[in-house]
Amino acid sequence: MKIGVLIKQVPDTATNIKIAANGAGIDPTGIKYVVSPYDEIAIEEGLKTKEKVGGEVVVVSLGPVRCVEAIRTGLAMGADKGIHIDDAGVVVDSYLTARILASVLEKENFDILFVGKQAADNDCAQVGPMVAEFLGWPQVTVVEKIELNEARSGAVVARRVGGGAKEIYDVSLPAVIAVEKGLNNPRYASLPGIMKAKSKPLTTLKAADLVGGEKARVEVTHYRLPPERPEGRILKGEAEQVVPELVRLLREEAKVI
Amino acid sequence: MGNVLILTEHQNGHLKKVSFELASKASELASHMGGEVQAVVIGSHVAGVSDLGKYGVKKIFTLFEASLEKYNTENYAAILSHIIQEHRPDIVLAVAGPMGKDLLPRVAARLKTGLMTDCTDLKMEGGKLVATRPIYAGKAFVDVKIPESTPQMATIRPNSFPIHERGGGAQVIPVVIPLGETRARMKEVVQGAHQGVDLTEAEVVVAGGRSLKSAENFKLLEELANVLGGAVGASRAAVDSGYVSHDIQVGQTGKTVNPKLYIACGISGAIQHLAGMRTSKVIVAINKDPEAPIFKKADYGIVEDLFRVVPLLTKELKKVLAE
Ligand SMILES: Cc1cc2nc3c(=O)[nH]c(=O)nc-3n(C[C@H](O)[C@H](O)[C@H](O)COP(=O)(O)OP(=O)(O)OC[C@H]3O[C@@H](n4cnc5c(N)ncnc54)[C@H](O)[C@@H]3O)c2cc1C
Ligand SMILES: Nc1ncnc2c1ncn2[C@@H]1O[C@H](COP(=O)(O)O)[C@@H](O)[C@H]1O
Numbered sequence: 001m002k003i004g005v006l007i008k009q010v011p012d013t014a015t016n017i018k019i020a021a022n023g024a025g026i027d028p029t030g031i032k033y034v035v036s037p038y039d040e041i042a043i044e045e046g047l048k049t050k051e052k053v054g055g056e057v058v059v060v061s062l063g064p065v066r067c068v069e070a071i072r073t074g075l076a077m078g079a080d081k082g083i084h085i086d087d088a089g090v091v092v093d094s095y096l097t098a099r100i101l102a103s104v105l106e107k108e109n110f111d112i113l114f115v116g117k118q119a120a121d122n123d124c125a126q127v128g129p130m131v132a133e134f135l136g137w138p139q140v141t142v143v144e145k146i147e148l149n150e151a152r153s154g155a156v157v158a159r160r161v162g163g164g165a166k167e168i169y170d171v172s173l174p175a176v177i178a179v180e181k182g183l184n185n186p187r188y189a190s191l192p193g194i195m196k197a198k199s200k201p202l203t204t205l206k207a208a209d210l211v212g213g214e215k216a217r218v219e220v221t222h223y224r225l226p227p228e229r230p231e232g233r234i235l236k237g238e239a240e241q242v243v244p245e246l247v248r249l250l251r252e253e254a255k256v257i
Numbered sequence: 258m259g260n261v262l263i264l265t266e267h268q269n270g271h272l273k274k275v276s277f278e279l280a281s282k283a284s285e286l287a288s289h290m291g292g293e294v295q296a297v298v299i300g301s302h303v304a305g306v307s308d309l310g311k312y313g314v315k316k317i318f319t320l321f322e323a324s325l326e327k328y329n330t331e332n333y334a335a336i337l338s339h340i341i342q343e344h345r346p347d348i349v350l351a352v353a354g355p356m357g358k359d360l361l362p363r364v365a366a367r368l369k370t371g372l373m374t375d376c377t378d379l380k381m382e383g384g385k386l387v388a389t390r391p392i393y394a395g396k397a398f399v400d401v402k403i404p405e406s407t408p409q410m411a412t413i414r415p416n417s418f419p420i421h422e423r424g425g426g427a428q429v430i431p432v433v434i435p436l437g438e439t440r441a442r443m444k445e446v447v448q449g450a451h452q453g454v455d456l457t458e459a460e461v462v463v464a465g466g467r468s469l470k471s472a473e474n475f476k477l478l479e480e481l482a483n484v485l486g487g488a489v490g491a492s493r494a495a496v497d498s499g500y501v502s503h504d505i506q507v508g509q510t511g512k513t514v515n516p517k518l519y520i521a522c523g524i525s526g527a528i529q530h531l532a533g534m535r536t537s538k539v540i541v542a543i544n545k546d547p548e549a550p551i552f553k554k555a556d557y558g559i560v561e562d563l564f565r566v567v568p569l570l571t572k573e574l575k576k577v578l579a580e
Contacts, residue, residue, distance in 0.1 A: 013509050013529055017396040026397060037510060094362070095371055120509070122392050124374050126362035129330075133366035138440035139330055141359045156444075161355040162457060164449020164504035167328070171441040181510050182503050217371025221387070222400040226535060232555040234547070239561050243569040246541065246557055247577050254539045254556065256518040257461075257485060257578070
C-alpha cells in the first residue's frame with residue numbers, strides 16, 4: 001500500500017506562549033518545535049500499516065524550512081520518503097493549506113492518508129476533512145481504532161464521540177483517517193533510524209508554485225493572551241466551616257449553582 | 258440578506274440545549290444585519306423543533322429520514338451544502354462537537370469558503386463576523402474573520418453563550434434532497450461507560466487527579482457531580498494510572514471543557530491540564546499543597562485533604578439544593 005501521512009511542526013506543548021511585540025503573531029524566541037502530538041500517532045499508524053501489509057510511507061509537511069526537521073523525525077521513525085512544501089511568501093489558513101496539500105497528494109496516488117485530529121498550534125481540526133473533500137475521498141475523524149479488511153479495499157474504524165461513545169464505520173479506501181490519542185503509542189526514533197533518515201529521499205516543493213490563484217479565506221486580525229483570572233481566594237479554616245462558606249460563595253457571589 | 262443559518266444538534270429525539278445557545282446568539286447577530294435566523298434539523302425524528310422559534314429562529318428546514326438517523330459525513334455535507342447554496346445565508350453556525358468538527362470543514366471546502374473552529378465569542382464588526390478562538394490549547398486567543406468569501410462559517414464551543422427567549426414562532430419547512438451511496442457508513446454506536454451528561458457540554462465538571470488513588474474513589478466525585486447535575490473529568494495522571502478511561506481526560510490531549518463551574522480535586526494544575534479547562538467560568542481547587550499551581554487559576558481554593566472535603570461538600574450541597 002502507498003501510505004501518506006500529513007504532519008505539521010508545532011511548538012512543544014510545554015511551551016509558554018508569548019505574543020510578539022507587534023501583536024501580529026506569537027513570539028518565536030526560545031520555542032522548541034516538535035512534530036504535533038497527533039501527527040506522531042499518524043506516523044506510527046502509517047508505519048504499523050506498512051509493517052502489516054507492506055508498501056511505503058511518505059510524510060508530507062507544509063511549512064517553513066525548519067519543518068524539514070519534523071520530516072526527518074518521521075523518516076527516523078521509519079518512513080520511507082519525505083515531501084517538504086516550503087511556504088515562503090504564502091500566507092496560509094486551513095483552507096489554503098488543504099488546497100496546496102491536495103494538489104500534491106493528487107499526484108501521489110495514496111491508498112490511505114493519515115492525518116492528526118488537530119494540529120497542536122492552531123487547534124483547527126480542519127485540514128483532514130478539507131483535504132478529503134478536495135481529493136473527493138471519504139473521511140473518518142477522531143479515529144481510535146482501525147482494522148483493514150483482507151482485500152485492503154476498506155477498513156472498519158472506530159471514531160470517538162461524546163460521552164465515551166464510539167461510532168463504528170465501514171469505510172472504503174482511499175480515505176482520509178484523522179487519528180485520535182489512544183490509537184497507538186508512537187515509537188521513538190532509534191539511533192540507527194536517525195542515521196538512516198539522513199540518506200532517505202526528501203523532495204522540496206514551493207507552496208508559491210502550487211497555490212493556483214487561491215488564497216487564505218480566514219484572516220487573523222489580533223493575537224492576545226487569555227484574560228488574567230483575578231487573584232483567587234483561599235478559604236481558611238476547618239473543613240466543617242469552609243465547605244458551607246464555599247457553597248454560599250458559589251451561590252451568592254459567583255451565582256453558578 | 259444578512260441571514261444566519263444554524264445547524265442544530267439533538268439526542269434521543271430532542272433538541273440539545275446547545276442548539277438553543279446557537280439560536281440565541283444567531284438572533285443577536287442577525288438583528289445587527291437586519292436578517293433572520295434559519296435552522297437546519299437533520300435526523301430521523303426530532304420532536305418539538307418549533308420550540309426553536311422561541312429563541313428567534315424564523316425558518317426551520319427539516320430533513321427526517323430513517324437513513325439519516327445515524328450521522329454520515331457525505332450525506333450530511335450534501336444536505337447542508339445544498340441548503341446553503343439555495344438560501345445563501347451570510348453566516349453559518351454549528352456546534353464545535355464531534356459532528357460539527359467533522360462536517361463543517363468538509364462543507365466549507367466544498368463551498369470554497371473559510372471556517373473558524375471552536376469559537377468562544379462572536380461579534381459583528383463592520384458588517385463582518387469576528388470570532389474569538391483559543392489557540393495553543395487556550396494559551397493564547399486570536400480574533401479571526403472571513404473578509405471575502407461567503408458564507409462566513411464558524412463552529413461554537415458549547416456553553417459559550419447564554420440562552421435568551423425572545424418569543425415568536427417559526428415556520429417548519431420539510432426539505433427533500435436526493436441522497437446517494439456513501440463510502441463511509443456508520444454501522445453502530447457503542448455506548449461508553451460514562452452515560453449521562455456529556456463532559457464537553459456539562460455546566461459543572463468535577464475532576465480528579467492522581468491523588469484519587471483508585472477507580473473506586475472516583476465514586477466520591479461522581480456523587481458530587483450527580484448532586485450538581487454535572488460530569489466527572491480527570492487529569493492525565495489519573496487516566497494513565499488506570500483509574501478512569503481516557504474518554505474523560507481533560508486537557509491538551511484530552512477533552513476541552515467550558516463549564517460554569519469546574520471543581521479540581523487533587524489536581525496539581527499542570528499547563529497541559531489547564532489547557533483543557535481554563536475557560537471555565539468559576540474554578541474551585543481542593544488540594545493539600547498550598548503551593549499547587551492550580552490555586553493560581555482558581556477563584557476559590559481549599560487547602561485540605563480532598564477525602565475530607567469532597568464528602569462534606571456533597572452533603573452540604575444536597576442539603577442546600579434541597580431547600
Ligand atoms: C504532551 C503532553 C500532554 C499532556 N496532556 C495532558 C492532558 O491532556 N491532561 C492532563 O491532565 N495532563 C496532561 N499532561 C500531563 C501533565 O503534565 C501532568 O502530569 C498531569 O496533569 C498531572 O496530573 P495530576 O494533577 O493528577 O497529578 P500530580 O501532578 O501528581 O498532582 C497531584 C496533586 O494532588 C494533590 N494531592 C495529593 N493527595 C491529595 C489529597 N488527599 N487531597 C488533596 N490533594 C491531594 C497534590 O498536592 C498534587 O498537587 C500532558 C503532558 C504532556 C507532556
Ligand atoms: N502545514 C501542514 N502540513 C502538513 N500537514 C498539516 C499541516 N497543517 C495541518 N496538517 C495536518 O492536518 C491535521 C489537522 O490540522 P489542523 O486542521 O491545522 O488542526 C494535522 O494534524 C496534520 O496532520
